Amino acid sequence: MIGYVTLGTNDLPRAAAFYDALLAEVGAKRLMEFERGTSWGVSMDKPGLGVLTPWDGQPATVGNGVMVALAVALREQVDRVYRKALALGAKDEGAPGPRGDGFYAAHFRDLDGNKLNAFCFG
Secondary structure, three states: OEEEEEEEOOOOOHHHHHHHHHHHHHOOEEEEEEEOOEEOOOOOOOEEEEEEOOOOOOOOOOOOOOOOOEEEOOOHHHHHHHHHHHHHHOOEEEEEEEEOOOOEEEEEEEOOOEEEEEEEEE
Protein backbone atom coordinates (compact mmCIF):
# COMPACT_ATOMS: atom_id res chain seq x y z
CA MET A 1 0.00 0.00 0.00
CA ILE A 2 2.80 2.48 0.76
CA GLY A 3 4.54 3.71 -2.39
CA TYR A 4 7.26 5.79 -0.74
CA VAL A 5 8.08 7.91 2.29
CA THR A 6 10.01 11.17 2.22
CA LEU A 7 11.97 12.81 5.02
CA GLY A 8 13.03 16.43 5.08
CA THR A 9 16.63 17.55 5.26
CA ASN A 10 18.46 20.84 5.50
CA ASP A 11 21.70 19.33 4.17
CA LEU A 12 21.03 17.11 1.16
CA PRO A 13 24.64 15.96 0.50
CA ARG A 14 25.06 14.91 4.15
CA ALA A 15 21.69 13.13 4.23
CA ALA A 16 22.37 11.37 0.91
CA ALA A 17 25.71 10.05 2.16
CA PHE A 18 24.08 8.83 5.40
CA TYR A 19 21.32 6.96 3.53
CA ASP A 20 23.66 5.58 0.86
CA ALA A 21 25.61 3.80 3.59
CA LEU A 22 22.66 2.92 5.82
CA LEU A 23 20.29 1.57 3.17
CA ALA A 24 23.03 -0.52 1.58
CA GLU A 25 22.61 -2.66 4.74
CA VAL A 26 19.12 -3.66 3.53
CA GLY A 27 20.04 -4.04 -0.14
CA ALA A 28 18.65 -0.70 -1.31
CA LYS A 29 20.33 1.63 -3.79
CA ARG A 30 19.68 5.06 -5.27
CA LEU A 31 16.75 4.93 -7.67
CA MET A 32 16.26 8.64 -8.38
CA GLU A 33 18.26 11.81 -7.95
CA PHE A 34 17.02 15.32 -8.57
CA GLU A 35 17.95 18.85 -7.52
CA ARG A 36 15.95 18.79 -4.26
CA GLY A 37 16.31 15.16 -3.29
CA THR A 38 17.37 11.56 -3.63
CA SER A 39 15.42 8.32 -3.26
CA TRP A 40 16.39 4.73 -2.54
CA GLY A 41 14.76 1.36 -2.90
CA VAL A 42 15.28 -2.23 -3.92
CA SER A 43 13.25 -1.74 -7.12
CA MET A 44 10.87 0.80 -8.63
CA ASP A 45 7.85 -1.42 -7.95
CA LYS A 46 8.55 -1.67 -4.20
CA PRO A 47 8.17 1.01 -1.50
CA GLY A 48 11.01 3.54 -1.38
CA LEU A 49 12.52 6.15 0.91
CA GLY A 50 13.50 9.64 -0.14
CA VAL A 51 15.12 12.66 1.45
CA LEU A 52 14.49 16.12 0.12
CA THR A 53 14.59 19.78 0.89
CA PRO A 54 11.08 21.13 1.54
CA TRP A 55 9.22 22.40 -1.51
CA ASP A 56 8.10 25.58 0.30
CA GLY A 57 11.71 26.67 0.92
CA GLN A 58 11.24 26.63 4.69
CA PRO A 59 13.61 24.66 6.95
CA ALA A 60 12.95 20.93 7.28
CA THR A 61 11.61 19.97 10.70
CA VAL A 62 10.97 16.64 12.41
CA GLY A 63 7.39 15.42 12.86
CA ASN A 64 6.50 14.44 16.42
CA GLY A 65 5.22 10.87 16.32
CA VAL A 66 6.40 10.29 12.75
CA MET A 67 8.64 7.27 12.15
CA VAL A 68 9.85 5.33 9.13
CA ALA A 69 10.17 1.57 9.64
CA LEU A 70 12.70 -0.41 7.58
CA ALA A 71 11.60 -4.05 7.21
CA VAL A 72 14.34 -6.68 7.28
CA ALA A 73 14.22 -10.47 7.41
CA LEU A 74 16.43 -11.32 10.41
CA ARG A 75 17.27 -10.04 13.89
CA GLU A 76 20.93 -9.90 12.84
CA GLN A 77 19.97 -7.41 10.12
CA VAL A 78 18.14 -5.26 12.67
CA ASP A 79 21.30 -5.24 14.76
CA ARG A 80 23.50 -4.39 11.74
CA VAL A 81 21.29 -1.52 10.56
CA TYR A 82 21.18 -0.08 14.08
CA ARG A 83 24.96 -0.31 14.52
CA LYS A 84 25.55 1.19 11.07
CA ALA A 85 23.18 4.08 11.81
CA LEU A 86 24.97 4.91 15.06
CA ALA A 87 28.38 4.60 13.36
CA LEU A 88 27.17 7.11 10.77
CA GLY A 89 26.22 9.61 13.49
CA ALA A 90 22.60 8.70 14.21
CA LYS A 91 21.28 9.01 17.76
CA ASP A 92 19.99 6.03 19.73
CA GLU A 93 16.23 5.90 20.36
CA GLY A 94 16.10 2.30 21.56
CA ALA A 95 18.63 -0.51 21.26
CA PRO A 96 17.75 -3.71 19.38
CA GLY A 97 15.45 -6.01 21.29
CA PRO A 98 12.03 -7.63 21.55
CA ARG A 99 9.11 -5.21 21.39
CA GLY A 100 6.21 -7.54 22.05
CA ASP A 101 5.23 -10.98 20.83
CA GLY A 102 7.49 -11.92 17.92
CA PHE A 103 8.43 -8.32 17.05
CA TYR A 104 12.12 -7.30 17.18
CA ALA A 105 13.21 -3.73 16.51
CA ALA A 106 15.78 -0.98 17.04
CA HIS A 107 15.10 2.76 16.91
CA PHE A 108 17.34 5.71 15.96
CA ARG A 109 17.25 9.28 14.67
CA ASP A 110 19.08 10.26 11.50
CA LEU A 111 21.36 13.28 11.17
CA ASP A 112 18.36 15.60 10.72
CA GLY A 113 16.49 14.15 13.72
CA ASN A 114 14.02 12.00 11.74
CA LYS A 115 13.03 8.85 13.65
CA LEU A 116 13.50 5.46 12.01
CA ASN A 117 13.52 1.86 13.07
CA ALA A 118 14.61 -1.46 11.65
CA PHE A 119 12.34 -4.38 12.48
CA CYS A 120 11.51 -7.99 11.78
CA PHE A 121 9.02 -10.57 12.97
CA GLY A 122 10.16 -13.80 14.51
